[in-house]
Amino acid sequence: MLYGIVAFPEKHVQDFANSWRRRYDPHYSAIPAHLTLREAQEWSDEELQLAVAHLEQATAALPPFTIALDRVSTFYPVSHVLYLALQDTAAMQRLHEAICCEPLAITASKYVYTPHVTIGQELSADELHDLYGNLRMQSIHISSKIDRIQLLYQTDNGSWTAFQSFLLRG
Template structure:
């Protein structure tokens, strides 16, 4: 089964993101707004159990923290994705680095980890530039507390659902 690891921001952030995702993100119906910690990967039951064990250990040593979204940005020209960006990515990067090593190490990645909340993807170049220039006129100031990590799996219809939640207890 496909599994991944993510955090879900506050309802306020999710509602704001969904107001854009409805129109610009074809994955809107399959997963709620989130920040990916570990990309999806095909896992068997043994690998899933190993991930649960790893997440139990890691989350015991990490304290909850705050994140702040402060702007719209894009991965263009590498990828036509529009996202809500964080003012400081340090805590999310530390969480990612703590989780994604040893048995959960990600191999073969062609890009650096950049925590973000996608609000649009699979958009043509012209539309991306139009939408992004319009969005950048809007002030962004959303805060969210990160106090849990979710291990997700993908259902047969393509939707993502929580397999297990791990509280940050450091």
């Protein structure tokens, strides 16, 4: 089964992101607005058990924290993605590093980890540039407490649902 690890921001951040995602993110109905901590991967039952034990241990040592989203950015030209960017990524980077080690180590990542909330993807180049030009001029100042992470699995219809939540207890 395919599993992934995310942090869901608070509802007001999801609502803000979803106001754009409804139209510009084809994955809008498959998963709520989120910050990916570890890309999806196929795991056996044994790998899943190791992952759950690791996540229990990792989250026990990490305290909750607050993120601030302050602008729209893009991954262009690598990919046609628009996203809400974090003002300071240090806390999310620490969380990512604590999760992506030991049994969940990523051996060959395609990208440098950049915590973000996607608001548009699979856009044409023209649409991406038009939207980015308009959105980057907007003043954005929203924050969210991150106090838990979720281990998700992909269902047969392609949507994602929670397998287990882990509170940050450090």
